[in-house]
Amino acid sequence: MSEVILSVRNLTASVDGAPILKGVNLEIKAGEVHAIMGRNGSGKSTLSKAIAGHPDYEVTGGEIIYKGENILEKEPNERALDGIFLAFQYPIEIPGVSNLDFLRVAYNAKRKHQGLEEVDAFDFEDLVEEKLEIVKMKSSFLERSLNEGFSGGEKKRNEILQMALLDPTLTILDEIDSGLDIDALKIVAEGVNQLKTPDKAYLVITHYQRLLNYIEPDFVHVMQDGRIITSGGKELALELESRGYDFLDEQALAEVGA
């Protein structure tokens, strides 16, 4: 049986004192791709930020067990170094920090954590050139300031480039498809698929079923009002697509009726 990578138990979390997550349960094993779908405001992004350790998202109850260890007390950078990677819905623009420098600092932080020697600027450039092909980016991207003036597609590809370099165990893709045209979406999805190995786990958060045609999930969960209300295989995503999120309300009513 595969190893459990992530286990979320009865997780509740608040932002600015307002409860957003109201008891989330989720278990992801190595080699599995899980998708979480749901309306805007259902708590999908909050779940991803809580797993990554954003200080503004206050966990008020429950546990997040990563590779057998409760990580709630860990700093976001410690979680990252342990192999959790969050691809942001809105990657931050940082003027004045070159993309290449940032990638090298992040890569070396990881090397240092693993007890490996840091890589100098020249060797790193060779390494990153290789990875650029995964996301079909030109090397001119590296000289620009981190995400500054990048198009939506470029930002998301840059996230996947970081993922390729940092080689995480658990990858959370937070609405990586939002606002992307179909060409950019294919590049991003193909990048993710190329990096997929059986010892890794994926949590794909999306509003739209379309992404799941390219990154095929083993399990689909639907979030509503801070809880996972139903789970199934990939056919659940298709059903959501054809019937819309409203059918969840009907289902909820039906359950109450039953």
Added chain:
Amino acid sequence: MAVQIPFATVSQLKEAGIVEDAFLTGLLKQCQISENKPAWLQAVRQQAAAWVARLRVPTTKDEEWRFTDLSSLVATDFVRGTPVQVENIASIPEASQTRLVFVNGVYSPQLSDLAALPEGVYAGNLNQLPQKYSIEEYFAKHQDTGDIFTYLNTAGCEDVAVVWVDKNVILETPIHLVFVAATEDKASFSQPRTLVVAETGADLSLVEEYSGTGVYFTNAVTEIWVGENAGVKHTRLQQESEASFHIGKTAVTQARDSRYTINEINLGGRLSRHNPEILQQGEQTETHLHGLTIVSGEQLADTHSIVALTKPYGTTNQLHKCIVGDRDCKERTSRAHAVFNGKIFVPKEAQLTNAAQLNRNLLLSPKARINTKPELQITADNVKCSHGATVSQLEADEIFYLRSRGLSEDDARHLLIDAFAKEIIECIPVESLQEKITQIALGKTQ
């Protein structure tokens, strides 16, 4: 005749019957007037001394000193710095043999090295200046803004660091002026004085550096004359000791078609003040001011700049940045304070000119403080002018993004602070200084 510029003159003429300012006269009395100095210098000194006798140390009631309280300066007893033995003067590899060193205001031939000085350039002190240079036509002849500390410097002037670049001489290596303050037991004061003349078509890069140890007061004045079509790139690095007081004036006069750039870096001092004052005296002059102030702990750093455009086709571009407070996340105690006031005058004569000014500030601690006042005074009607100021802090989302990639909170903060400072640091034309200042900016070597 030169155009009269409405410089905001600091007017501190004493009321009739009020006695002299004890602090100022106490300092001036300690400055010896040696008999063998040239007569013109004696005359200039006496004139300035007459002003010192009529003025007083400004207080926070004076508009130009509203946010910079000098009472701690006035409360300290300073004795004139004496020549002391100093070792380990920081050198920059690009200028290791074009270096002038002054210790406590006194020229040190032992620490200076001028082996690589090319022909057509004089760099040295006043005593050795060859007769052919008519220094009296330039010394203390800059636009007078009624600044008491400049009068004090002139009135007590004993020696001058002189850099003179002849007509059409292009200097490839920077000239490094080093002013070191070294105190023994008592708080000391010194008054460095610099005169730079770039004749027509000359070009040079100048690095002016202030540092020291202990409690002392540096009152520095630098005059720069940029001749027709000449260019001066000036880097001013102030890294005085954290217990010191530093007041500095940079008075620049630009002839037509000339270019002047100042990169001022203010890092040290318990209380520091810099007044860059630039007068564009001819058509089509170009002025750039890049400033970076980084203060923490209890430091106060104040920059009051003036740029006066007086002729058509002039341009000026100013970007001044301040980073104020604690660089590391665990520290929350800093009460550091930065002040910026930038005046740009565009009188009627200065048509078809272009002036831009921006002051950007980064506040790192809850008790840190910024006072900023960009100020344009325009009476010309066919000009392009802009000015602005911003105050921000490190964004929590930016820090989280970097931390989610494995950077510690401090490393994330340092990366963002570095990015903020970089825009100014990259303007410095001396590479080794860029690296040095970056390290200091991150609090790594201070």
